[in-house]
Amino acid sequence: MRGLQERGAVAALKRGGTARLRIVAYALAVIVLVADRVTTSTAEAHLHGVVHLWGPFGLALSFNSGFAFSLFSGRAVIITVLLSVAVAVLAVVVARVRTVPQAVGGGLVLGGAVGNLSERLVSGHHGQVADFITLTHWPTFNLADACVTVGVVVVAITLVLGGAQAQHAKP
Numbered sequence: 001m002r003g004l005q006e007r008g009a010v011a012a013l014k015r016g017g018t019a020r021l022r023i024v025a026y027a028l029a030v031i032v033l034v035a036d037r038v039t040t041s042t043a044e045a046h047l048h049g050v051v052h053l054w055g056p057f058g059l060a061l062s063f064n065s066g067f068a069f070s071l072f073s074g075r076a077v078i079i080t081v082l083l084s085v086a087v088a089v090l091a092v093v094v095a096r097v098r099t100v101p102q103a104v105g106g107g108l109v110l111g112g113a114v115g116n117l118s119e120r121l122v123s124g125h126h127g128q129v130a131d132f133i134t135l136t137h138w139p140t141f142n143l144a145d146a147c148v149t150v151g152v153v154v155v156a157i158t159l160v161l162g163g164a165q166a167q168h169a170k171p
Contacts, residue, residue: 018098025094025107032111033118036144040119043132043142056136063128064140076127080120087113101158108151115144 043061051059065076090113094106120127131140 021097021103025103028107029111032147033115036115039143040130058134059132060134061132062140064131065128083117105151105154108147112144112148
């Protein structure tokens with residue numbers, strides 16, 4: 001019964017058109033933004049050393065002036081300008097989502113991008129972003145970074161599968 005209800009909710013979203021999908025995408029972006037700000041503020045206030053959580057996961061506060069994987073470190077102003085442009089473009093792209101996976105992926109990417117941009121602009125760390133989630137063999141990151149990564153993967157899979165479905169649909 002539950003599976004039918006879930007499929008019915010997805011079908012209702014599809015019937016409602018792009019307006020409902022935009023609401024889903026933008027609502028998810030706001031949720032990601034709020035969650036990122038809360039977790040980052042909590043980490044900055046209470047994380048004063050390295051904390052091992054479980055397996056490869058841990059917490060350790062660091063600051064990153066660069067982009068993903070600390071690329072272009074030391075160029076916070078340029079990155080902030082580029083990120084501002086990217087957020088504006090993403091907001092327009094998300095307004096054009098046509099499927100639930102696109103709305104979810106777009107919302108995750110937009111929310112994470114806005115979260116990182118807001119931190120660069122108002123955190124008082126001179127354009128740096130607080131990173132605090134550690135993995136054994138991976139650079140330290142934050143919730144916004146994780147949402148951007150998951151969102152990009154969701155959108156990429158949607159595009160690949162959508163292209164494959166379009167190929168199968170051709171006569």
